[in-house]
Amino acid sequence: MQLSRIIYLYKRMYAQQLKAIMEYNKDFYILLCSAALTQVLGFIFLNVIYNQIPDINGWKFWEVSFMYAMIFLTEGIGSLFFEGTWRLSGLVNRGELDRYLLRPVPIVLQVFCTGIGVNGLGNLLIGGVIIWQSLIHSHIHWSIAKIAITLLLLVSAVIIRVSINLVGNSAAFWIRNAGNAFPLMVHSMADLAKYPVTLFNQGVRILISTVLPYAFISFYPATYIFEKSGWSGWWMLAPVVAFGSAAAAYCIFRFGLTRYESTGN
């Protein structure tokens, strides 16, 4: 299937979901505000800590804020445009995936468009503002190459985040009970990447750089952007990791799909 066709279908399905959520606009605002509030309070937390000390392991306030906001920003994009991954366990448990299997449209695409998380918009906005501020306050020498690489790292970060979400939620094919506990645990691992990986012991470092490569969303881009000595060149792995995790996520999802047996009622 051609890319242009996929984008066209995505837009059409997304527009339908958008109509659906606008029906409940009270919820729309509550979710939007609560996501923004959560982030602002997290930011205050960092601020309170940095009021007491100048740096953590050589990392300054705005640098850690950047990492913090990257985790939230990618989460926001994930829930705003790919929220459907979180509905996968519901689809599997209620046998609603049958419907998707019958249509001549890629199943992953249909899963992605199963819902919209408005909270993503709040995360995206506040995350964007904090990232913007942290880049302004850090005295970075911008060049065209640097801007291009930063954008590349951002795109990689989003791909990695969505891939991990898809893998976590694909557990629904194996764990047959309603609820999102397993993907939520995978999701909460991202907390570890809100701070420099140098804080953690070797085991945790390896975990969030390989199996669950959250560090490539926040830490490794930060080492490039803020030019941390000792980490030069590591950012180059980020696009590779993004490609790898997308491929792995797709394979795991397809493999899970072969285990799908519809529930009848």
Place this chain on the structure above:
Amino acid sequence: MSVVKKYSSITNRSLQNVLAYRTSYVITFLSNFVNLLAIYFLWQGIFNGRASVGGYTWDQMRTYLLITFLANSVLSWYSETAISGKILDGSVAADLLKPIDFQSARFAETLGTSLLEGGMSTVLIGIFILFTSGVNFPHSPLVYVLFALSLLGAMLVKFGVVYLAALLCFWSTGSMGIVWARIAVTNLLSGALVPLAFFPDWLERVALLLPFQSIIHTPTVIFLEQATAWESLSLIGVQCFWGIALWIAGKCMWNWAVRQVTIHGG
């Protein structure tokens, strides 16, 4: 007597419910633990090369984190979604017909899960302490008694906050937004993320006037022996005040909310 029996059977049922769905329960619990790890290592980094930060030594801070984990996991996610879930899917209609008080019944339910959650987190903390050293234990047995009382008080206050937040679901169609906002506000203002002593003066003063500080701040202050026995008692008194005030607020809000209720289908 029969009243006690009525509610204790609800407690028992909710305990069995947890045991029946243990997989997702254990997983949720583990993700709380991941959170603790992240925060623990963060603080370790903060204290790296510093004797004390904000009046806390690293040993005190370590103890603080473990107490926070215990106090937080005594009443967590599960009780939260259970109450709002009832309101959102309309099964609250069935509760309206029963000859029991909705609020007390939910409290009894919460108590059931809390027993298990408290037990599990105590075990987990025990394991954690085995691998780390330097956690401060108070020597006087009186502190432990006061600490246990303050944990109960914390639970009562937290239930009050959670219950009020859950009742808001009468006006919305989803619970996630309200739950997130409540968690974020509670975490910051109760001292779960950072001790209140770290706050700028004005924020600390505001936080101390709000009920949230009873949930984490009070038990930790007592356990770390930052308050004398009399001060501890008065802190527990404040907890009781908030517990009762929130309970009454919950009652009023419930009375008003049930008149707004719309239940679809049948």
